[in-house]
Amino acid sequence: MKLKRFLLRYYPPGIVLEYERRDGTRGSKEIDLLRLTPETDVEVLVNQIVYEEPLISANRKPQLRKLIYKLMEKLDQNENHDFYLFKILRAHILPLTNCAFNKAGDRFITGSYDRTCKVWDTQTGDEQLTLEGHKNVVYAIAFNNPYGDKIITGSFDKTCKLWNSTTGQLYHTFRGHSTEIVCLSFDPSSSIVATGSMDNTAKLWDVETGAELHTLRGHSAEIVSLNFNTFGDKIITGSFDHSVKVWDVRSGKCIHTMQGHHGEISSTQFNYAGDLCVSGSIDRSVKLWDIASGQCVQTLRGHNDEILDVCFNSNGNKLVTASADGTSRCYNVMTGACQAILIGHEGEISKVTFNPQGSKILTASSDKSARVWDVETGDCLQVLDGHTDEIFSCAFNYTGDTIITGSKDNTCRIWKC
Amino acid sequence: MGLLNLLRKLKKSDDEARLLVLGLDNAGKTTILKKLSAEDIDNIMPTQGFNIKSIQSAGFKLNVWDIGGQKTIRPYWRNYYDNTDALVYVVDSADRSRIDEAQEELASLLKEDKLAGTPVLVFANKQDLLSAISASEVADLLQINDDRAFQIQACSAKSGEGLSDGLEWLVEQLNDKEDGAAHEGK
Numbered sequence: 013m014k015l016k017r018f019l020l021r022y023y024p025p026g027i028v029l030e031y032e033r034r035d036g037t038r039g040s041k042e043i044d045l046l047r048l049t050p051e052t053d054v055e056v057l058v059n060q061i062v063y064e065e066p067l068i069s070a071n072r073k074p075q076l077r078k079l080i081y082k083l084m085e086k087l088d089q090n091e092n093h094d095f096y097l098f099k100i101l102r103a104h105i106l107p108l109t110n111c112a113f114n115k116a117g118d119r120f121i122t123g124s125y126d127r128t129c130k131v132w133d134t135q136t137g138d139e140q141l142t143l144e145g146h147k148n149v150v151y152a153i154a155f156n157n158p159y160g161d162k163i164i165t166g167s168f169d170k171t172c173k174l175w176n177s178t179t180g181q182l183y184h185t186f187r188g189h190s191t192e193i194v195c196l197s198f199d200p201s202s203s204i205v206a207t208g209s210m211d212n213t214a215k216l217w218d219v220e221t222g223a224e225l226h227t228l229r230g231h232s233a234e235i236v237s238l239n240f241n242t243f244g245d246k247i248i249t250g251s252f253d254h255s256v257k258v259w260d261v262r263s264g265k266c267i268h269t270m271q272g273h274h275g276e277i278s279s280t281q282f283n284y285a286g287d288l289c290v291s292g293s294i295d296r297s298v299k300l301w302d303i304a305s306g307q308c309v310q311t312l313r314g315h316n317d318e319i320l321d322v323c324f325n326s327n328g329n330k331l332v333t334a335s336a337d338g339t340s341r342c343y344n345v346m347t348g349a350c351q352a353i354l355i356g357h358e359g360e361i362s363k364v365t366f367n368p369q370g371s372k373i374l375t376a377s378s379d380k381s382a383r384v385w386d387v388e389t390g391d392c393l394q395v396l397d398g399h400t401d402e403i404f405s406c407a408f409n410y411t412g413d414t415i416i417t418g419s420k421d422n423t424c425r426i427w428k429c
Numbered sequence: 430m431g432l433l434n435l436l437r438k439l440k441k442s443d444d445e446a447r448l449l450v451l452g453l454d455n456a457g458k459t460t461i462l463k464k465l466s467a468e469d470i471d472n473i474m475p476t477q478g479f480n481i482k483s484i485q486s487a488g489f490k491l492n493v494w495d496i497g498g499q500k501t502i503r504p505y506w507r508n509y510y511d512n513t514d515a516l517v518y519v520v521d522s523a524d525r526s527r528i529d530e531a532q533e534e535l536a537s538l539l540k541e542d543k544l545a546g547t548p549v550l551v552f553a554n555k556q557d558l559l560s561a562i563s564a565s566e567v568a569d570l571l572q573i574n575d576d577r578a579f580q581i582q583a584c585s586a587k588s589g590e591g592l593s594d595g596l597e598w599l600v601e602q603l604n605d606k607e608d609g610a611a612h613e614g615k
Contacts, residue, residue: 105477105501105502106477106478106497106502106505107477107478107479109432110432125478125479125505125508126505127505127508148507148508149508151432168508168511192439194436210436210439210440234436234440236433236436252437252440276437278433279433320431320433321433336431360431362431362432362433363431378431401478402431404431404432405432420478421477421478422477422478
């Protein structure tokens with residue numbers, strides 16, 4: 013095998029090695045640098061990589077060093093400009109549900125009670141497409157990142173639709189759930205779609221053929237959250253039955269049922285490495301689970317009311333929670349220590365997310381504002397005011413310099429810095 | 430509220446009932462809702478989407494969904510029909526010019542499969558205004574011709590008069606329904 017070229021992945025930091033096999037075919041391999049910080053000793057790291065990775069010979073060291081400096085520069089790229097309101101998008105005629113960016117961040121999508129999903133140009137705020145066809149609320153939406161050429165929409169009409177994100181062409185309508193679809197995801201290779209429903213099941217669908225691959229049965233109440241791991245071989249589901257389940261994607265079999273919460277699960281997520289997942293619950297606690305064993309490794313307490321959302325940062329060393337008590341908390345995943353309490357909202361926080369760089373946290377609240385926080389200090393950097401009703405969803409783009417917020421006031425707002 | 434709570438409100442639960450409040454724009458739906466939950470009723474703007482409030486009444490937790498009534502968003506009313514235990518239809522008794530429109534909308538609601546058999550409470554609202562017609566006149570003009578449980582209640586969302594009487598009737602209907610289900614051994 014011969015190394016052909018290096019590719020960089022900024023968030024979480026990593027180097028992709030593209031190589032050629034003896035028979036001339038190409039492959040690629042990722043070196044994850046999840047612990048890289050702007051303070052990392054580059055010489056030590058370069059030597060370690062060359063020592064451990066047979067594809068990289070010692071004469072590649074200068075090149076490798078340059079790449080690592082580039083990754084560190086990207087991590088340190090802390091935009092300290094304020095966000096300003098760039099555009100108010102008023103094309104939906106009923107409240108918005110969720111919103112999401114594609115990987116490049118040049119386009120984003122919004123779902124609405126008006127039964128449509130709209131595709132927007134981030135640069136101009138122009139509406140590019142309206143995806144029409146659902147017979148009820150469009151609740152869950154997603155791009156097939158990193159590709160971004162497809163969109164899925166999950167609706168209260170019990171179906172999920174797969175669309176071409178450029179032309180708006182409808183590829184498939186996935187039918188089979190008996191009640192509302194409320195969560196969904198593409199697998200990382202964009203060949204499978206997973207949908208979770210109020211009918212207590214999740215289903216896996218083939219993107220190419222539109223066929224149903226598996227029904228994940230076992231939960232005894234509504235499934236409100238589901239996620240693939242980075243590798244794409246496992247899926248977790250969070251349910252109102254108080255449990256989280258880990259499933260094998262290929263066989264559709266349940267691997268672990270993780271019990272311990274005393275209330276409905278509101279949100280789940282895998283860390284990037286895929287060895288842990290987090291669950292937030294109405295029981296006011298957050299739990300970290302070991303995927304291999306299915307055991308709870310950490311219970312994070314401190315909130316005085318229901319947990320409504322949880323999120324890892326991109327390298328997985330921190331997580332942030334959103335609670336009905338109006339605060340968010342940032343925890344160190346290794347130690348379980350609470351590193352910051354984000355205090356300031358005057359209503360429950362329903363959504364929370366890190367920027368891809370991991371330096372800022374964005375919260376969306378029923379107090380009609382979104383806020384930007386400093387991860388290290390826990391200080392509120394900015395209040396994004398202007399929505400006239402509660403905010404249901406928010407997102408950062410990949411470069412971390414644009415925010416979108418979706419509200420019950422029927423508008424989506426673009427904020428730039 | 431948040432999206433998660435919207436999902437929790439979608440769930441069917443034994444000790445909670447789901448009320449759907451519909452009617453033309455400016456009928457007073459949001460004002461009724463706010464008055465019932467003892468909130469300030471000044472500066473109410475036209476509802477562009479929906480409002481949800483939980484109200485306790487005689488042992489029932491009523492999850493009340495107030496949906497905007499403007500013509501452009503009426504086609505979306507059916508988003509909200511599922512699992513509705515009772516329909517509250519609000520009429521502006523002082524606006525004679527739109528009573529036909531109110532009658533047509535109600536008639537088409539009563540034809541909806543998902544609302545079949547659902548008890549209907551009509552609030553003949555704005556009785557505090559001099560130009561208001563009486564509840565029985567409203568009843569005549571709505572031409573209700575349906576064998577489901579039906580009640581017309583005169584009220585004023587502004588003063589609050591008649592609101593609790595209407596709710597009491599509704600809770601009675603919900604109780605009857607529950608008793609009926611118990612007798613059938615469900």
